[in-house]
Amino acid sequence: MEKIQLGLKENWKQFALLVIINAFVGGMVGLERSILPQIAEIEFNLTAKTAILSFIIVFGIVKAITNYFAGVFANKIGRKNLLTIGWIFAIPVPFILMFAQDWNWVIAANVFLGINQGLAWSSTVVMKIDLVGEKQRGFAMGLNESSGYIAVALVAFLTGYIASDFGLRPYPFYLGVVMSFLGLFGSIFLIKDTKHHVQAEKNTSTTPKLKNIFWETTWKNKNLGSVTQAGLVNNLNDGMAWGIFPVLLATKGFNLEQIGIVTAIYPAVWGIGQLFTGKMADIFCKKNLLFVGMLLQGLVLMVFLYAETMTHFIVLSALLGWGTAIVYPTFLASVADNTNPIDRAGSIGVFRLWRDLGYAIGAILTGIIADFYGINSAILFIGVLTLISAGIILVRMQCTIQLGTKGIACANLPG
Numbered sequence: 001m002e003k004i005q006l007g008l009k010e011n012w013k014q015f016a017l018l019v020i021i022n023a024f025v026g027g028m029v030g031l032e033r034s035i036l037p038q039i040a041e042i043e044f045n046l047t048a049k050t051a052i053l054s055f056i057i058v059f060g061i062v063k064a065i066t067n068y069f070a071g072v073f074a075n076k077i078g079r080k081n082l083l084t085i086g087w088i089f090a091i092p093v094p095f096i097l098m099f100a101q102d103w104n105w106v107i108a109a110n111v112f113l114g115i116n117q118g119l120a121w122s123s124t125v126v127m128k129i130d131l132v133g134e135k136q137r138g139f140a141m142g143l144n145e146s147s148g149y150i151a152v153a154l155v156a157f158l159t160g161y162i163a164s165d166f167g168l169r170p171y172p173f174y175l176g177v178v179m180s181f182l183g184l185f186g187s188i189f190l191i192k193d194t195k196h197h198v199q200a201e202k203n204t205s206t207t208p209k210l211k212n213i214f215w216e217t218t219w220k221n222k223n224l225g226s227v228t229q230a231g232l233v234n235n236l237n238d239g240m241a242w243g244i245f246p247v248l249l250a251t252k253g254f255n256l257e258q259i260g261i262v263t264a265i266y267p268a269v270w271g272i273g274q275l276f277t278g279k280m281a282d283i284f285c286k287k288n289l290l291f292v293g294m295l296l297q298g299l300v301l302m303v304f305l306y307a308e309t310m311t312h313f314i315v316l317s318a319l320l321g322w323g324t325a326i327v328y329p330t331f332l333a334s335v336a337d338n339t340n341p342i343d344r345a346g347s348i349g350v351f352r353l354w355r356d357l358g359y360a361i362g363a364i365l366t367g368i369i370a371d372f373y374g375i376n377s378a379i380l381f382i383g384v385l386t387l388i389s390a391g392i393i394l395v396r397m398q399c400t401i402q403l404g405t406k407g408i409a410c411a412n413l414p415g
Contacts, residue, residue, distance in 0.1 A: 004200040006133030008140065011197075015131055015140070017190050019147045021083070022124040024183035026148030026271075028090055028116060030155025031097070031176045034263040035163045036106065037246040038256065043168065044103045049375075050367030051103070053243040059110040059117075060239060060359025066118025067356055071126075071349015075342070079127045080193040086119030087184035094176030098169055120183070121148065122352060126345045129336050130194035133201055135282070137336045141329035142278015149271030149328075153264045155179075160260015201341040209340045210347065217335070217350040224347065226287075226397040227334045230294055231355030233389035234327055237297060239362030240382045241266060241320070248375050249313065258310060266317040266324075273325025281330040285399040286337070293326030294390035301383030305376050331355070 008015060036055060040046040070082055089112050096109035125144055132140040159172035166172075210216045219225035245266075249259045281289060300319045307313050332348065339347040362382065369378040 004196045006131070006197060006201060008132045008136050011131040014192055014194075015128060015143075017186065018124045018128055018131075019143055021183055021186050021191065022121065022144055023147040023151040024179045024186070025086075025117065025120045025124065026151035027155040027179045028093065028113060028176060028183075030152040030267070031094065031159060031173060032110075032113075033152060033156035033242060033267070034160040034246060034260040035168055035172060035256070036097075037243060038163075038250070038259075039106070039168050040103065041247075041250075046103060048367070049244070049247065049370040049378075050364070052247065053239075053363040053367040054103070055106050055110045056239050056243050056363040057360045058107050059114045060235070060356055060361075060363065062111050062114025063118045063359070064353045064356040066115050067122050067352035068349045070119050070122035071346045071352070074123070074126055074345035074349070075195075075198075078193045078195060079123045079130070079345075080187070080191050082119050083123035083127075083191060084184070084187045086116050086121075086123065087180065087187050089113075089119070090116040090176075090180040090183060094173040094180065097176070098173045100169075118352075118356070120187075122349065125332060125352075126348055127191075127194045129332070129344065129348075130197040130201070130341075134205075134337070138281025138283075138329055138333040139279045141332040142274040142276070142281070145328045145332075146271045146274040146278070149267045149274070151271070153266075153268035153271055156267065157260050157264035160256055160263070164255065164257040164260070198341050198344075205341050207338070207340045210343050213343055213346045214350050217339075217347045218354065221338065222396050222398060223287075223338050224335060224351070226393050227290070227331050228351050228354050230290055230327065230389050230393055231331050231351055232358040232361070233386055234294070234297070234324060234331075235355050235358030236362035236365070237301060237358075237382045237386050238324070239359040240366040240378065242359075243363050244366055244370065244375055244378060245317075248379075251375070252308070254310070262310070262313045262317055265314055266321045269318045269321030270324045270328070271321075273322050274329050277326045278329035278333075280326075281333045286330050286334045287393060287397040287399045289330045290327050290334070290397065291390050291393045293323045293330070294386055294393060296323035296326070298383050298386035298390060301379055301386060304379050304383075 037052050040052040046052050093109050093113050096105055100106050128140045128144050162172045217224045218228055246259050300316055304316055307316055335348050335351050366378045369381055
């Protein structure tokens with residue numbers, strides 16, 4: 001067996017393949033990003049916001065639970081096997097969306113999509129961290145999340161563009177057929193498991209094992225708990241943006257192509273921005289980055305209430321994307337920094353469980369508030385929650401002295 005080396009340069013071929021695979025994973029979410037709320041209203045005559053957002057609720061819950069089990073089973077059945085199984089669940093998604101006869105079909109598609117995302121995205125995250133070792137975790141996560149969310153943006157734009165010229169169905173979903181098969185075949189024939197990299201890092205790691213992975217990641221450990229609550233709130237406001245922004249734009253008279261542009265800008269900046277912010281997470285204190293990112297998101301959501309023109313929405317979507325770009329790779333790098341290699345997959349699974357439950361919680365809260373008090377009240381409420389989350393990071397999380405550019409910015413401190 002060849003000698004195992006950790007590092008981006010040493011494992012660049014497998015790393016690059018995983019970046020491409022994760023772009024396909026992100027693209028599967030992009031299929032729904034700009035047109036599914038319109039399909040709900042136009043084709044299935046759904047008007048209540050809670051009903052329209054039900055697909056996000058189901059997606060968030062299923063993905064969150066799958067994330068957890070991906071972490072539990074990663075060491076038992078292998079990362080590559082989880083990735084492959086995840087892609088098998090993706091195959092039915094575009095076909096169900098193309099031929100859906102009622103909204104229950106769409107809900108079913110999102111069960112499959114949630115499993116796909118939970119297994120496939122979790123696997124690519126953990127495998128990239130396994131490959132690069134401790135020095136470049138932030139940069140690795142920046143590249144991983146960037147590829148995924150650039151793909152979300154690109155496919156969201158393309159589906160909106162195709163829908164405006166050729167109708168809401170079936171043509172936009174042909175993209176999903178191509179991506180799902182490419183993702184599956186790539187995972188089977190090109191990706192190698194990273195279990196030996198985990199063992200190599202375990203032999204040199206000085207990070208103590210967690211006594212209880214679930215509870216310490218959820219809240220008990222100050223750094224891990226701060227990251228987890230921020231992840232939940234981040235996806236809570238993303239779930240709101242996913243479901244409410246297209247509806248909000250439609251009520252202001254924007255057409256499908258314009259809605260596609262605005263809904264694509266947010267994940268595009270989010271995706272591209274992580275190419276820079278991931279590297280920042282290797283250099284600067286992760287607490288500070290998380291605080292600034294969550295604070296920016298909360299303030300931007302407040303200003304959304306006053307937006308009217310296309311320019312307003314484009315600028316605000318870009319700023320919201322930048323705030324998310326700051327925190328997203330930093331979340332995962334922080335979890336990796338504060339866990340032993342043996343605990344890593346499990347801890348990331350718990351973090352992603354709570355983070356992606358944010359989709360469901362955000363969609364439920366947003367739908368209820370929007371139905372009773374209006375869309376603006378829903379956006380205001382989510383903005384306030386995001387600011388509170390920033391405050392928790394400021395008070396509870398801790399930084400240590402910077403150690404060059406090794407990224408050891410937030411220690412697993414006692415208490």
